[in-house]
Amino acid sequence: MGYRNLAQCVADLERAGHLVRLDEPVDARLEAAEIHRRVQASGGPAILFTRVRDNRFTMVSNLFGTLERGRFLFRDRLEAVRRAIELKIDPMAALKRPFRYLGAARTAWSMRPKRVRSAPILRGNCRVRDLPYLQSWPMDGGPFVTLPQVYTESPSKPGWSGSNLGMYRIQLQGNDYLPDTEIGLHYQLHRGIGVHHREALLRNEPLRVAVWVGGTPAMTLSAVMPLPEGLSELTFAGALAGHRIPMVDSGAGLPVYAEADFAIVGTVMPGQTKPEGPFGDHLGYYSLTHPFPVMRVDKVLHRPDAIWPFTVVGRPPQEDTTFGQLIHELTGPIIPTV
Template sequence: NLGMYRVQLGGNDYKPDREVGLHYQIHRGIGVHQAKANQAGVPLRVSIFVGGPPAHTLAAVMPLPEGLPELVFAGVLGNRAFRYFRDEEGFCVSADADFVITGTVHPHEVKPEGPFGDHLGYYSLVHPFPVMRVHRVYHRQGAIWPFTVVGRPPQEDTGFGALIHEITGSAIPNEIPGLHAVHAVDAAGVHPLLFAIGSERYTPFQRNERPQELLTIANHIFGKNQLSLAKYLCICAREDDPALDIHAVDAFLQHMLARVDFTRDLHFQTNTTIDTLDYSGMGLNAGSKVAIAAVGPPRRALWPEVPGGLRFPQPFERTRLVMPGVLAVEAPPFGSHDQAEREIALLDRELAGQDLSGLPLLVLCDDAAFSAESVHNFVWVTFTRSNPSHDVHGIGSFIEHKHWGCRGPLVIDARRKPHHAPPLERDPAVERRVDRLGERGASLHGII
């Protein structure tokens, strides 16, 4: 197994130069390997490779099919075999890495790891994670320690994501029957929002009135490798618009919102797993998912502007149109889920008698102007700050035979919650320190 993992080299309770922390995200291969080592009652042997050819880095982040070794893929990508040797202790040492740290992870041995900024645009907090006992450190002559910057997209994951889509875009549909395209939306932090286009072929002898095969595809996606980390999955039928661009976020959302039937087309998975870095759920790795499937001709015209007669009750008067059919509604700071239920009930009472047919999606947020300023702002706020089971509401909502739906607009509560991790914010003092490294005579002059 070759994977990309966060390694904490110092701080917290780690013994300097003797221990490092390993951050395991859910659905990563190292967890499977340590489980096997634990069952055998032996330490897991780990080699950390830093730097080296770009093919090694890309192979480590590729969502490869089970059974295809990343080392083989790295060799194919780099047009030569992955060069390595075994040291006297039997550890694998990359002959091309700039640095190699070898060590062992012992069963159930953990220490606090974090906090670190991460690619969703928030901090990942301190949690107990495996600690590696360091055996040896190797380096090559003229070694370079690479670094990157993390934060709200676009950042480090954006380039990786684009390249992965380019390489695997045509392969993933071969893994899931009926799937034509899938796109993890970078601006939303990748895993929180997934778009998919599938086929509807179950009943070709009659007009298709409701999602059928799309639901089979959605369930397959929720069970497929890292695609299973998706929190919101929006899937539509290729037959309805063969020219639909899955990478055009606003056009795709408008296609969905014009066709979705919220009384029928919302399918939740509750008390399940979500991405380790996503703090919108009930705890580490814990949250919910929703698949939203839309098929058929448009059932509504999305309003390009808010009608002058539409009135929202206090304290929800400040609203901004994000795109046709989507309204950002500024709300008071989030207090609790019980309070949120009362606020939704107020909106339900006050809006029930008004015409909302062209506004199928309302998003409660802390700052309507910021959320509506760009599509990137909108998807980042909406899908990184909400947990479907707790934060998806609706005007005229109902439960019928365990199915939840709503007869009016869908309401997503995307306010910051007390249990959320703090957002990453630029620190001017740190930026000035980094800028000084690029000045003439400094260590990074000519590089940054």
């Protein structure tokens, strides 16, 4: 379904019996993650945590916990996306089977991000410490953002066409990070954001970074999608969501996703690293503490009805296993041929 934001998604899942509310107080440190693990392991529903101890925001987890639910989230859009990519591979297919591609023009239009002047994400400001401090495992180095959408633009080619949207874990607190001022980014220099970072280093320039949390599930899935070179995550998200992705000026040097629930905007300075980790990782072991880029936080924005989505990684199978199954179902027959 073409959700505009996360609140629409949560309401739809609840109506369909794919989500339950947990109204008892829950601690974001360890307790929420353990509840998630038990529900996910049993093939249970998404969980809306309405009372997070010492925090004013609600949290939701297990959105992609089963392949059935993943299919449900994109039930109206999967075939349209497949057809649009078929046309990219073979434009003559529209002449051979015109009725199959009647909606292709609309899908193509939805792939163009659009700039808006006002947005829900600009209506609230807070500090890093006001965010839900989710800690998944006892030896984690601090709280982490586990479903981030990390946005950067090419320093040599600014703008959406040269942008990258990826899912790279974010450490919000702990180690040597200055409270409310610095957060840790975990990525490699050969990955999408790393390419932009390397460009910035060669130019001796800071790299502007925006971390978005929430919004339509199409944005979350696009951030982990193995897309071919030249296909922007923002354009793919538009096709998957069925509408143009709205972007708004953050006032801090980068646009932000207008329908995100949260946005952290800041700067990675040339050559600056700090210890990041440990973190209970995908294979069931802790990744140890190592130096990684540190981001200086300029702004933390949130929408009025903000919901903090999270997942928990660890020894497979976890929710990210279903992520992989869904990605293969979406792109398996398509991406290798593009």
